[in-house]
Amino acid sequence: MAATTAPKRKTRASASSKGRPKAEPPCQGCGWRPAAGELWPSHGAIGVRWIEDNLIFAEGDYFGRPFRLRTDQRMFLYRWYEFCPSCWTDRARPPRWRYRRALRGAAKGDGKTAFIAAIGCLEFAGPPCIATISPNVPIMAASFEQADLLFSAAATMLGGKDNQVTEAPLVGLFEVYDTEIKFGDGRPGRLYRVAAVGGTNDGSLPTTLIADELHELGEVGSRKARAHLVISNGLRKRQHGREINLSTAGFDVDASLLGEMYKHGRRVLLDASIDPEFLFDWQEAPDGLNYDLPADREIAVRAASQAAGALWDVADRVRRYNEPGVLKHEWIRYYANRWVEVAEDSWLKDHPQAWNVCQGDATIPDKAEVVVAVDMALKRDSVAVLTAWKNPEGRIAVKVKIWQPHGGRIDHLQVVDYIRRDLANQYTISEITYDPRFFEVPARLLEDEGFNLVEFPQSIERMTPACGQALEAILEGLVVHDGDPDLAAHVTSAVMRPNERGFTLSKGKSKRKIDACIALVIALWRILAPDPEEEQSAEPWAAWV
Incomplete structure (x- = not known):
């Protein structure tokens, strides 16, 4: 030497x-x-x-x-x-x-x-x-x-x-x-x-x-x-x-x-x-792969490690994606070496690409008839106002504005002004749906101005079917968003809380905010307009647990 x-x-x-x-x-x-x-x-x-x-x-x-x-x-x-x-x-x-x-x-x-x-x-x-x-x-x-x-x-x-x-x-x-x-x-x-x-x-x-x-x-x-x-x-x-x-x-x-x-x-x-x-x-898998396709999974594992075919069998690793007990997000992280954008305990952990797949043209045209969903907080937590519009293709285009607390509190007047001025001047608001727990007074102000206010208490009985329906809508690609990272962070951070009829959503161990996700759930429930009999029972969504 x-x-x-x-x-x-x-x-x-x-x-x-x-x-x-x-x-x-x-x-x-x-x-x-x-x-x-x-x-x-x-x-x-x-x-x-x-x-x-x-x-x-x-x-x-x-x-x-x-x-x-x-x-x-x-x-x-x-x-x-x-x-x-x-x-x-x-x-x-x-x-x-x-x-x-x-x-x-x-x-x-x-x-x-x-x-x-x-x-x-x-x-x-x-x-x-x-x-x-x-x-x-x-x-x-x-x-x-x-x-x-x-x-x-x-x-x-x-x-x-x-x-x-x-x-x-x-x-x-x-x-x-x-x-x-x-x-x-x-x-x-x-x-x-x-x-x-x-x-x-x-x-x-x-x-x-x-x-x-x-x-x-x-x-x-x-x-x-x-x-x-x-x-x-x-x-x-x-x-x-x-x-x-x-x-x-x-x-x-x-x-x-x-x-x-x-x-x-x-x-x-x-x-x-x-x-x-x-x-x-x-070394990592390239963007844009559909991991449900074996050919794309083979591309992923070969790109993520030069040990492919030398230390382990490529076909075996590709097949493992569908083996019982293998979590999809874990496969993507371990074998494609891709960062998993959903939290470890996220409600989308078994479908880690689902929200990304929903990204597309989420433009809401001026004067379109929209539903506005509000998830309000008094302090510490954030406030989300989500605007949703069902486009001619049947997909629900969504956009959100989020307020963070300043000095420990949220200025509710700013939220009201955003709805009555910004949104009302740009779109036709068919309804504003909200949980009356924290938004009751602002709701009365808006109602006095002629807006249609619809209460949506976030009880287990109401949220269980709404959460199940939202998951189905995301997995079926009925939602379309523009890739807003703040909305993505709220949606992917929500955690499933099972109950005897299905599940609701809450913050996970990371305690990240999920207010925009809750607003999305409420807006989707209102737009997809279930029959009254369906709204009384959460049983159809129990299969998502």
């Missing part, structure tokens, strides 16, 4: 340049950038060769065999080990790396744990142009179980406890303990296990953080996410401190640590100057 340079790469048409942003920002240390048509130099070839020469597969059908990297894994290493030749003055030590942080995502079963363990070993015990002096490499997962799985893979690759793994080429060179690995010759440095649930690890001076399954770390600011943050901050105290994060997609792209990283990475792909030191490598 005396070589310290990789073969020169001249063209952007090479496989290693796939997915690169168009603009190549300069080195953040000295301003150097590659000449037109050339790429950054890389120690990727050295890293690939070291892994394949020195490491073994630590588990599964390939246990004990030499570690072999797939093309996509090699490409990642070439990118990760790009460096600035102008800043590299001490050839006995690692150079100034182009990237300080990385996020790599792929579907479940991609071999991420084995790959990240191999990178951990490389960063700890690799050649001097990669592994720094006195390496301090924490390998992190959310739970002790996942951290143990990751650490055990690395430990096996390096010979195992008491040098029991004789298949490992590096056996005998390390002292392997339950949670830590050190050099057998006493050199400074360690590779060790970290579980985010166990603490924040203040005071450490890591050189490389290897973090697995970030979707399990939860929201930004949570205890687990803070453990990751503290170690990340510690990286800045070392000259070559860097972090690699691996994961499958999560549930909440807008309120999670992984979601924030993912969105940041998507922005960096469009404009690398936003964060030139962030490497984003995410």
Whole structure:
């Protein structure tokens, strides 16, 4: 391993340049950038060769065999080990790396744990142009179980406890303990296990953080996410401190640590100057697929992992979508590596694409006869006024306006003015339907002005059939919306509460607001105009539980 340079790469048409942003920002240390048509130099070839020469597969059908990297894994290493030749003055030590942080995502079963363990070993015990002096490499997962799985893979690759793994080429060179690995010759440095649930690890001076399954770390600011943050901050105290994060997609792209990283990475792909030191490598199914079609599911699983056909059977994964007990949203998240836009406990969790499928031309023409549904609150909660119109194709076009509390309260006069001025001037309001609990006084004001007010108490008896009917309307595509993200957030956050006749809707564990969803339910019930006998019984909707 005396070589310290990789073969020169001249063209952007090479496989290693796939997915690169168009603009190549300069080195953040000295301003150097590659000449037109050339790429950054890389120690990727050295890293690939070291892994394949020195490491073994630590588990599964390939246990004990030499570690072999797939093309996509090699490409990642070439990118990760790009460096600035102008800043590299001490050839006995690692150079100034182009990237300080990385996020790599792929579907479940991609071999991420084995790959990240191999990178951990490389960063700890690799050649001097990669592994720094006195390496301090924490390998992190959310739970002790996942951290143990990751650490055990690395430990096996390096010979195992008491040098029991004789298949490992590096056996005998390390002292392997339950949670830590050190050099057998006493050199400074360690590779060790970290579980985010166990603490924040203040005071450490890591050189490389290897973090697995970030979707399990939860929201930004949570205890687990803070453990990751503290170690990340510690990286800045070392000259070559860097972090690699691996994961499958999560549930909440807008309120999670992984979601924030993912969105940041998507922005960096469009404009690398936003964060030139962030490497984003995410494999996922393309937009617009209908997962009910086997051909589309095959497209999804092949796009979401390059392990397709190598580590697992494509046809088997495609068939699994319809197996009993397999939740549709879980299949999409695990096997298509797509963020599931519905909450984990959402009433649409078994139909995660249903609301997106309803997006289309939701234009409501001027002077159209509309139903206005109001879900009112006094304080803390939001207020939603939803306008609905049945178009000539029989679909119900909807739009919504939502008020958030200011100073802890909602100004009801603003809501009334919106209805009496904005909506009334643009459309023909056939009725305003509302729950009299919080809207009784505003309703009387509107009624005195000539509007048709219809009470809709949100009792279990009334809401049960209305919620069932709303679900049926969404699944059948009878609703059409323009993609309003606020309306989508309210609709997908509602949670099903079963009762003896069907179900109603309420907030879930996330406590996200669902007022626009309730207004939608009420408006659909009024427009679809059930027979009086149907309105008296919720029995037809019990099948949706």
